[in-house]
Amino acid sequence: MTQVFLLPDLGEGLTEATVVEWHVAEGDMVTIDQDVVTVETAKAAVEVPCPYAGVVTTLHSAPGEELAVGTPLITIAALADAETYRTEERAGAVAPSGGSAGSPERPLVGYGASEPARRSRRGRAAARAEAASVGPEPASQTAIRVISPLVRKLAADAQVDLASVTPTGEGGVIRRADVEAAIQQTSAPAATTRVTSAGDTRIPLTGMRKAIAHKLTTSRREIPDATTWVDVDATELMATKDALKVVRPQDAIGILPLLARITVAGLRQFPELNSSVDGDEIVQHGRINLGFAAQSPRGLVVPVVHDAHTMTTAELAAALRDLTEAAREGTLTPAQLTGGTFTLNNYGVFGVDGSTPIINHPEAAMLGVGRIIDKPWAHGGQVALRKVTQLSFTFDHRVCDGGTAGGFLRYVADCVEEPAVLLASL
DSSP: OEEEEEOOOOSTTOOEEEEEEESSOTTOEEOTTEEEEEEEOSSOEEEEEESOOEEEEEEOOOTTOEEETTSEEEEEEOHHHHHHHHHHHHHHOOOTTSOOTTOTTSOOTTTTOSOOTTOOHHHHHHHHHHHHHHOOOOTTTSOOOOOOHHHHHHHHHTTOOGGGSOOOSGGGOOOHHHHHHHHHHHHHHHHHOEEOTTSOEEOOOOHHHHHHHHHHHHHHHHOOEEEEEEEEEOHHHHHHHHHHHHHOTTTOOOHHHHHHHHHHHHHHHOGGGSEEEETTEEEEOSSOOEEEOEEETTEEEOOEETTGGGOOHHHHHHHHHHHHHHHHHTOOOGGGGSOOSEEEEOGGGGTOSOOOOOOOTTBSEEEEEOOOEEEEEEETTEEEEEEEEEEEEEEETTTOOHHHHHHHHHHHHHHHHOGGGGGGGO
8 A cells, every 4th residue: 555645734824845855765665753854834944754654656846846735745655565666676676786686785775775764964964974075986996886776767867977976875875865966966056046148146036035025025915004113211221131140140131031021011011912913803812922033044034932921031031042042053943933923023133223124924013123322312301321222113003003002112112211110010
């Protein structure tokens, strides 16, 4: 019996994914829950485990192809069918050194030559790097070891010289993944960019950039947004951060956690802004899942602190720190990138004073914070040098009017200028 494994639902709202790398080849044995492929969604790179055991008979897509959720991903021949498949492959196999197909001198692909289950990508990369550093033995000493006729055909169709391919299979056997890696190395630049006769470089929107473009376009098209802003004196907030560093050095509570604490409190005061529009209904969310902008190797991402309203300031700081580190390492999961109800964007880290945020659809609002710098400021009846920042707030005008948006922004500004104000609502 053969089983066709379809691309599963990989997270909230994700309808498609791009194949990044196959971890198995046609003819390989797989076990239940073995990771067989890495796909890239609009949220993250995800390793997909296969729920079936047996021999891989068909990979339904190549690296770089985009698949919709629910389309065929891989076909597995189980039990007796797997044995039949291996028998057919053995009958058509080409001996590596001119011997018969049934020669015992080499293993068959899928018959003990596959990689161990759940071998990490880092391990595979290290193995390939080690093999590359050693290099294949000269052809005069060792014949090229290719067992599967499928691999030979793939190499021939792509005009890949097998002598230049680094094998990773057991006993130095060249596997399908090795040939595909060689093809990708030679074709990737042409596949990703195109230079016109006028000297223009045309770069296709793919992967995360495509997802970002789609989300921002949807936001601008569907949400009637409005933006309001205010300059605030953040001197006391900076002093609070410094004081916490002295009394609670183990918690590492910086400016972002304090701003997150204030934002959550503001959303409790103005729940209309912790909402989204669903058709003809406004959905006010009972949970505050706070997203924040962070840089990753794949570009700008928005990790989400789920149930931020249940956390202390120290717990918020720890969650923000962990998610930021995961973003930098590129290890965020789809669950950590979905489900947000409000976004905090600290674009001051880029050295800019202000911005007009684009709402992270389908949320209803976003708070932006500019850089904190020394400026002349009226304080205590005199002009003094103070720590000043700009808060900008963009909101969906369908969920509230300007009075609510202004009330939220004023509350946040008051808490930044006088952190003690926060105590009144906790």
